[in-house]
Amino acid sequence: MKEYWTSLASVLGVFAFCQTILQAVFPPELRFATVKLFNKIFHCFSSYCYFDITEIDGVNTNELYNAVQLYLSSSVSVTGNRLSLTRALNSSAFTFGLANNDTISDTFNGATVLWEHVVTQRQSQTFSWRPLPEEKRGFTLRIRKKDKPLILNSYLDYVMEKANEIRRKNQDRLLYTNSRGGSLDSRGHPWESVPFKHPSTFDTLAMDPEKKKEIMEDLQDFAKGQGFYHRTGRAWKRGYLLYGPPGTGKSSMIAAMANYLGYDIYDLELTEVHNNSELRKLLMKTSSKSIIVIEDIDCSINLTNRKKSNNGGGGASRSYYDSGDIRGGGGGGGEDGGNSITLSGLLNFTDGLWSCCGSERIFVFTTNHIEKLDPALLRSGRMDMHVFMSFCSFPALKILLRNYLDYEEGDLDGHVLKELEMVVDMARMTPADISEVLIKNRRKKERAVVELLDTLKIRAERNNNNASNGGRAVRRGKNDDEDEEEEEEQEKRALDSESPKEESEIEDNCNKVEDEDEEEEKEGDGEKEKIK
Ligand SMILES: Nc1ncnc2c1ncn2[C@@H]1O[C@H](COP(=O)(O)OP(=O)(O)OP(=O)(O)O)[C@@H](O)[C@H]1O
Numbered sequence: 127m128k129e130y131w132t133s134l135a136s137v138l139g140v141f142a143f144c145q146t147i148l149q150a151v152f153p154p155e156l157r158f159a160t161v162k163l164f165n166k167i168f169h170c171f172s173s174y175c176y177f178d179i180t181e182i183d184g185v186n187t188n189e190l191y192n193a194v195q196l197y198l199s200s201s202v203s204v205t206g207n208r209l210s211l212t213r214a215l216n217s218s219a220f221t222f223g224l225a226n227n228d229t230i231s232d233t234f235n236g237a238t239v240l241w242e243h244v245v246t247q248r249q250s251q252t253f254s255w256r257p258l259p260e261e262k263r264g265f266t267l268r269i270r271k272k273d274k275p276l277i278l279n280s281y282l283d284y285v286m287e288k289a290n291e292i293r294r295k296n297q298d299r300l301l302y303t304n305s306r307g308g309s310l311d312s313r314g315h316p317w318e319s320v321p322f323k324h325p326s327t328f329d330t331l332a333m334d335p336e337k338k339k340e341i342m343e344d345l346q347d348f349a350k351g352q353g354f355y356h357r358t359g360r361a362w363k364r365g366y367l368l369y370g371p372p373g374t375g376k377s378s379m380i381a382a383m384a385n386y387l388g389y390d391i392y393d394l395e396l397t398e399v400h401n402n403s404e405l406r407k408l409l410m411k412t413s414s415k416s417i418i419v420i421e422d423i424d425c426s427i428n429l430t431n432r433k434k435s436n437n438g439g440g441g442a443s444r445s446y447y448d449s450g451d452i453r454g455g456g457g458g459g460g461e462d463g464g465n466s467i468t469l470s471g472l473l474n475f476t477d478g479l480w481s482c483c484g485s486e487r488i489f490v491f492t493t494n495h496i497e498k499l500d501p502a503l504l505r506s507g508r509m510d511m512h513v514f515m516s517f518c519s520f521p522a523l524k525i526l527l528r529n530y531l532d533y534e535e536g537d538l539d540g541h542v543l544k545e546l547e548m549v550v551d552m553a554r555m556t557p558a559d560i561s562e563v564l565i566k567n568r569r570k571k572e573r574a575v576v577e578l579l580d581t582l583k584i585r586a587e588r589n590n591n592n593a594s595n596g597g598r599a600v601r602r603g604k605n606d607d608e609d610e611e612e613e614e615e616q617e618k619r620a621l622d623s624e625s626p627k628e629e630s631e632i633e634d635n636c637n638k639v640e641d642e643d644e645e646e647e648k649e650g651d652g653e654k655e656k657i658k
């Protein structure tokens with residue numbers, strides 16, 4: 127035993143001596159080259175090749191890393207022994223993942239591959255312009271050399287496709303916002319995200335069925351149109367402009383689109399963007415299969431060369447200038463601090479070369495005042511589809527009755543339906559107004575219909591009277607904003623003063639229905655007693 131320890135000590139001694147000589151004689155570059163050479167020799171004799179898929183690729187987040195993580199989460203949950211388990215904030219689903227530095231094998235077309243999740247601590251002295259995550263994460267894929275030409279590309283395509291499928295199936299889509307201003311998070315993202323759970327779908331959306339069908343088909347064509355866009359040399363993107371009065375379902379339509387296609391939403395708050403280059407960076411950080419939304423575009427950018435100052439209502443704390451710029455009120459640049467996005471910057475965002483960095487993206491702009499938009503924004507090819515979200519029509523009303531009261535076409539009395547049809551267009555009520563009436567009385571369906579009919583009739587009559595007092599409307603117009611605003615104010619005040627009357631009338635009618643209900647109940651009780 128003693129002899130064994132003596133020989134071990136002498137071997138270690140010789141090894142240490144050689145190392146000291148090596149360090150003393152050879153410079154570090156040579157030592158590094160020697161290690162590299164050894165590695166090369168080792169790889170020559172190894173029958174495997176390795177591919178590193180790092181989480182952050184230079185400055186961008188590597189889409190493949192996220193896809194692999196998702197793809198493995200589905201297979202890991204079944205087979206793995208050691209799993210990492212996460213649940214994102216507000217998310218309903220648990221996600222299984224490969225634990226740090228753990229491995230899992232997978233088979234594809236008869237070949238076996240091995241995935242390793244590699245997590246290492248980032249060295250603190252690493253210099254970076256922005257804060258980096260403390261850990262460096264990545265996956266290493268090991269494939270037999272002989273399998274590499276056969277499977278590598280098709281396997282990675284398969285992984286990407288599967289990951290997309292899983293995401294869509296999980297319904298785990300994200301709503302991104304740039305409300306943090308220009309600052310980046312530790313992974314270099316300017317966007318913050320929350321799980322997107324808006325329940326609006328094309329089924330619940332009250333609008334003309336023909337128009338709805340057209341939009342759904344257009345979306346389907348777009349989603350399946352990779353080949354078409356490639357063949358025709360067009361960027362794989364599409365623009366929608368949704369316009370119409372408040373409460374007609376523009377935002378609901380965006381949610382329905384996202385739910386229909388399974389896309390994420392990027393809700394771009396222009397008032398938080400300080401200049402064109404920041405806008406471009408935001409665009410670069412959006413992923414494919416997403417909808418990029420700018421709501422109330424007419425309020426975010428001055429397109430009419432009118433001087434107007436905004437006192438900060440509704441989050442639009444900006445001043446507007448003749449140049450068509452918007453300047454960041456809170457951007458620290460003051461009026462002339464150089465913080466501005468221009469209309470051309472915005473057009474480049476949707477249409478220029480930068481708009482193609484990524485694919486399969488839909489741009490949606492919404493506005494209540496299409497007439498205020500610059501023709502450049504409306505030019506054909508820029509916003510491919512202009513969708514007018516109108517006041518509630520009769521077909522849309524039927525959808526609301528079905529959704530809120532569970533009334534199908536034949537359930538309602540034909541006479542009531544006819545009456546509804548006659549007044550609904552003239553009433554010019556938005557689906558939002560109508561759903562308010564319905565939701566208030568959803569437990570008493572008949573009362574809901576009576577109240578709705580009364581409200582529609584009163585509104586229709588008022589609109590009729592207003593139309594016959596047309597002189598007022600002619601006097602207005604002339605592009606005089608102050609007049610316009612004052613008239614809006616007056617109408618609002620008139621509306622307010624009318625509403626008590628409306629309510630009392632409606633109340634009377636509803637009381638009638640309630641009395642009838644009570645009588646019916648009494649009769650019913652009487653009958654029950656008789657049966658007893
Ligand atoms: N077409 C519609 N179909 C179903 N519900 C609707 C529709 N339009 C409005 N609503 C209801 O009214 C609410 C407000 O609608 P929404 O926010 O989509 O309107 P909007 O057109 O985006 O309004 P704004 O111009 O003020 O942003 C929705 O939550 C929804 O319940």
Ligand SMILES: [Mg+2]
Binds near residue numbers: 376377378421492
């Ligand atoms: Mg909206």
